[in-house]
Amino acid sequence: MAVLGCIADDFTGASDAASFLAAGGMAVRLFSGIPEGEAEKGRIKEWLYGGTPAGGDTGAALVVALKTRTQPAGQAVRDSLAALRWLRNQGAGQFYVKYCSTFDSTPAGNIGPIADAAMEFTGSPYTLLCPSLPVNGRTVAAGHLYVNGVPLDQSPMKDHPLTPMWDSFLPALMEPQSRWECLLLERACLSYSRETVEAGLIKKARNLGLDRFYVVPDYGNTQDGERIAALFGHLPLLTGGSGLLEPLARSLTGGGKAQETREGEYETGGGGGCDRQTGVFTSSPALLLAGSCSPATLAQIAYFESRGGIAKKLEPALVLDRSPEEAAQSLWRFLENHRSQPVLIYSSETAQQLQATRKLAGGRPLSPLLEETVALLASRAVERGWRRLIVAGGETSGAVTRKLGLNSYDIGASVAPGVPVLIPPQFPELRIVLKSGNFGQKDFFFRALDITGTPESSNRREEM
Structure with a gap:
């Protein structure tokens, strides 16, 4: 059985990757960090190769969520190589380095160093640099990355608080990061045979004196x-966003097809879906948490509130004046008072509000305090019977999953492209939805509540 090993730069990116692999027909298990302990290794081996192998005759994927998106490059490379070695030890014969579809990097970023190290790890003379995710408006043409038709550096990503975008031309973004050059592959070449494309790329690289290189295809x-x-699914190493993972999985397994439906809904076919088991969640409380400051998440919060959703902002002053434990206790009282309905707790702010917040913080690191507060709140909620957690934002999602202490997840149905329901094998009645900030429609929170429960339990407000 073929095993694909995938590493991702944060938890929401990993769940994004896992959802598309599942949609393409692969059996998928997602891990929060590199699993440790012989017992965990045994469970993975049983899942892969036991009496009823996870991937059957088609194949399986192991996805490891790291915290490399904003790490210093040296540490990010070390963590990535450790994960790749672990995946190889589990039987992975092909590898995928997954990063954000809006690239999320700076001149001193770590996408290039990680990809370089992975190329050396696999002995690959070349690989793809393929961040496209067309279903979410991320496309590449002539080496330039676009977000909904707008060049990356002219999109809202130019103001990203962690990784502001300074260029849309991928070779320019990679130049200060990587030791190797990028070769562009135009759309017309995609219709050629694999042999013709590979021969042309190698000839061009030889003429340029390149021993290793990246291929940036139009997508x-x-x-x-x-x-x-x-054309490239046979390579031992691929790098990119999640957009390539579903067609890659189908090319490897012959799995089911994914399709966009009306209003951007997303359905999966093949080996990736799971039963909703809605009856389990009819009366289960739901907690929604948002830390992302992306325009998409801000719009989702506004829509939730406009349709009568119960929401409370986690004010920066609360965590600056109190410990995370005290701040979480204050929020807990609000949550308990509204236990019968879904509650949204958010710290998300507009760019203008963020400027005022930074001034208020006076240089003190605020994000870790906010993340620790909501993570404590989520942990207490699960202890007290909440069985649905919906989280918006990569850093917030990572903080929550680490606090819960859950280290592996099966992949359920998708709420939106790249946003699956996660089911921990060690806590199978729990349903978790984690999304990258820019993902999802404006009614995302209501969709997530519906798919993890029932329309009655999610208290959805229909658009007027």
Whole structure:
């Protein structure tokens, strides 16, 4: 059985990757960090190769969520190589380095160093640099990365609080990060045979004196993804966003097809879905947490409140004046008072509000305090019977999952492209939804409540 090993730069990125692999027909298990202990190794081996192998005759994928997105490059490389070695030891014969579809890097970023190290680890002379995710508006043309048709450096990502975007031309973004150059592959070449494309790339690299290189293909629609997977799916190493993972999984397994539906809904076919088991959640409370300051998340919060959703802002002053434990206790009283309905707790702010908050903080690191507070709140909620957690924002999601102490997840149905329901095998009645800040429709929170419970339990407000 073929095993694909994938590393991702944060937890929401890993769940994003896992959802597309599942949609393509692979059996998938997601891990929060590198699993430790012989017992865990035994469970993984049993899942992969036991009486009823997870991947059957088609294949399985192991996805490891790291914290490398904003780490110093040296540490990010060390953690990535450790994860790749662990995946190889579990039987992975092919590897995927997954990063954000809006690239999320700076001149001193770590996408290039990690990809370079992975190329050396696998002995690959070249690999893809493929951040496209067309279903969410991320496309590449002539080496430039676009977000909903707008060049990356002119999109809202230019103001990202952690990784502001300074260019949209991928070779320029990679130049200060990587030891190797990028070769562009135009859309017309995607119709050629694998042999013709590979021969042309190697000839061009030889003429330029390149011993290793990256290929940046045009990728603007589903058909492009299918062709890219057919041309390069045999390589021992691939790097990119999640957009390539579904066609890659289908090319490796012959799994079910994914399709966009009306209003951007997303359905999966093949080996990735799970039963909703809605009856389990009819009366189970739901806690929603948002820390992302992306325009998409801000719009989702506004929509939730406009439809009568119960919400409370975690004010920066609360965590600056009190310990995270005290701040969480203050929020807990609000949550308990509204136990019968879904409650949204958010710290998300607009760019203008963030400026005022930074001034208020006076240089004190605020994000870790906010993340620790909501993580404590989530942990207490689960202890007291909450069985649905919906979290918006990569850093917030990572803090919550670490606090819960859960280290592996099976992949359920998708709320939106790249946002699956996660089911921990060690806590199978719990349903967790984690999303990257920019993902999801404006009614995302209501969709997540519906898919993890029932329309009655989610208290959805229909659009007027």
